[in-house]
Amino acid sequence: xxxxxxxxxxxxxxxxxxxxxxxxxxxxxxxxxxxxxxxxxxxxxxxxxxxxxxxxxxxxxxxxxxxxxxxxxxxxxxxxxxxxxxxxxxxxxxxxxxxxxxxxxxxxxxxxxxxxxxxxxxxxxxxxxxxxxxxxxxxxxxxxxxxxxxxxxxxxxxxxxxxxxxxxxxxxxxxxxxxxxxxxxxxxxxxxxxxxxxxxxxxxxxxxxxxxxxxxxxxxxxxxxxxxxxxxxxxxxxxxxxxxxxxxxxxxxxxxxxxxxxxxxxxxxxxxxxxxxxxxxxxxxxxxxxxxxxxxxxxxxxxxxxxxxxxxxxxxxxxxxxxxxxxxxxxxxxxxxxxxxxxxxxxxxxxxxxxxxxxxxxxxxxxxxxxxxxxxxxxxxxxxxxxx
Numbered sequence: 001x002x003x004x005x006x007x008x009x010x011x012x013x014x015x016x017x018x019x020x021x022x023x024x025x026x027x028x029x030x031x032x033x034x035x036x037x038x039x040x041x042x043x044x045x046x047x048x049x050x051x052x053x054x055x056x057x058x059x060x061x062x063x064x065x066x067x068x069x070x071x072x073x074x075x076x077x078x079x080x081x082x083x084x085x086x087x088x089x090x091x092x093x094x095x096x097x098x099x100x101x102x103x104x105x106x107x108x109x110x111x112x113x114x115x116x117x118x119x120x121x122x123x124x125x126x127x128x129x130x131x132x133x134x135x136x137x138x139x140x141x142x143x144x145x146x147x148x149x150x151x152x153x154x155x156x157x158x159x160x161x162x163x164x165x166x167x168x169x170x171x172x173x174x175x176x177x178x179x180x181x182x183x184x185x186x187x188x189x190x191x192x193x194x195x196x197x198x199x200x201x202x203x204x205x206x207x208x209x210x211x212x213x214x215x216x217x218x219x220x221x222x223x224x225x226x227x228x229x230x231x232x233x234x235x236x237x238x239x240x241x242x243x244x245x246x247x248x249x250x251x252x253x254x255x256x257x258x259x260x261x262x263x264x265x266x267x268x269x270x271x272x273x274x275x276x277x278x279x280x281x282x283x284x285x286x287x288x289x290x291x292x293x294x295x296x297x298x299x300x301x302x303x304x305x306x307x308x309x310x311x312x313x314x315x316x317x318x319x320x321x322x323x324x325x326x327x328x329x330x331x332x333x334x335x336x337x338x339x340x341x342x343x344x345x346x347x348x349x350x351x352x353x354x355x356x357x358x359x360x361x362x363x364x365x366x367x368x369x370x371x372x373x374x375x376x377x378x379x380x381x382x383x384x385x386x387x388x
Contacts, residue, residue, distance in 0.1 A: 008226065008228070008364050008368070009226065012360070012364070013360075016357045016358075017357065018357075019356055019357035020357030020358055021357075022353055023349075023350040023351065023352075026346050027350045030347040034347070036337055036338060039095070039337070040333050040337040042351070045354050045355050047187060047188070048211070049087075049088035049091065050092050050139075051204075052081055052084050052088075052212060053082050053088050053139075053143065054085065054139050054143075054176070054208065055081065055209065055211055055212025055215070056077075056078040056079065056080070056143070058172075058212070059071075059213075060079060060146050061172045061176075062169075064146075065169045065173065067166075069382040069383055069386075070236075070240060070388075072374060072382070072383035073232045073233060073234075073373060074216075074229060074232070076372050079370075080366040080367035081366075083362050083367075084366075087358065089136035092136060092187075093129075093132055093133065100125045100128065103128055103190050119193055123193060132183070132186065132187070134179075135183045138175055139176075139179070142168075145172075146165075146169065149168060150374070153165060153374075153377065154375070154376045154377050180201060184203075188204075191333065192336045194273070196270070197259055197263070199255060199262075202255050203252075203255050203259060206251050206252040206255045206256075207325055209251075210248055211322060213248060214319070214322040214325065215322065215359075218319065219363065220237070221315050221318075223372070229372060229373075235309045237383075238309060238311065239305075239388050242314055245318070246299060246302040249294060249295045249321065250299060253291065253295035256294075263275060277336075281340060282341050283331070286342055287331060290324055293321065293323055294321060294324035294325070297317065297320050298320065298321050
């Protein structure tokens with residue numbers, strides 16, 4: 001296939017590097033002027049990046065377990081997404097370490113340990129850091145294992161590796177379900193340790209899927225436009241990705257509403273504090289914007305079949321959903337760190353630039369390590385001639 005001889009333009013890498021450098025400089029200045037605000041942006045950027053890399057591994061695992069062949073033609077894209085994980089993991093660990101003492105239970109008023117003994121034990125700084133290292137290590141190890149087995153299957157050109165790949169994928173999905181829940185509790189929910197939600201882990205999964213599906217759509221469209229996936233990534237693939245984005249947008253909204261409705265109905269002060277802060281005052285409109293970007297716009301735009309097969313429409317919707325994912329994390333992180341009034345300015349733009357620049361550069365580096373198409377995969381022809 002001629003697409004092997006087409007490379008990503010150097011100008012794209014230079015632009016991504018410029019965005020990253022500008023973002024880092026602005027955040028460094030912010031760290032001197034407003035350390036808390038800089039840290040909140042660093043946490044948002046690190047968590048956003050790590051969930052993109054983790055989402056790439058999850059997409060590979062889910063399609064492998066389902067025995068899917070339709071995605072084979074563009075499988076290199078989610079594989080390349082996993083290349084974000086190592087650096088994002090290190091950034092996440094550094095972010096946690098910077099303010100590790102403030103995660104500790106005693107930093108939040110020293111409430112009665114007899115009532116909150118488990119939270120006090122769980123939020124010990126040392127154990128929280130150890131768990132963070134375990135999460136990141138497991139994610140990187142499984143991502144490398146999944147991509148490595150996928151590449152070996154390509155090289156062998158036979159289905160002998162399929163049972164091994166499926167077992168690895170099942171094991172990863174099991175580990176993912178536990179670790180993404182615990183990581184969400186440790187890194188985000190612990191910012192408000194008196195608050196809790198039993199739906200938090202599922203909510204993190206829903207947001208992660210919105211982010212990775214949007215990123216895959218954007219990457220595949222751009223790679224097709226520059227010729228790398230031209231004739232390989234087809235409108236039928238785009239259509240199915242659009243259906244997944246539409247479905248997970250509804251799932252995200254369902255989980256968001258279920259969490260809100262149950263907490264509103266029970267009306268327990270420890271639970272309602274989270275939504276009182278975020279749905280009253282200046283934060284209220286931002287929550288509405290998050291719902292519009294994550295569900296309303298994708299839902300009504302992608303309902304018609306032609307829209308899911310339109311490159312321009314899908315690109316715009318994916319960008320909207322990705323911005324919605326950023327705002328969703330912004331709502332989770334900033335209120336307990338920066339206060340009741342939302343802050344938005346150069347530091348927040350800088351964190352977005354860092355995310356875009358680093359994600360783009362790491363993706364390009366990982367994508368260039370192998371051919372853009374798994375030419376020896378037994379399911380490639382099925383994917384190339386896929387119709388939906």
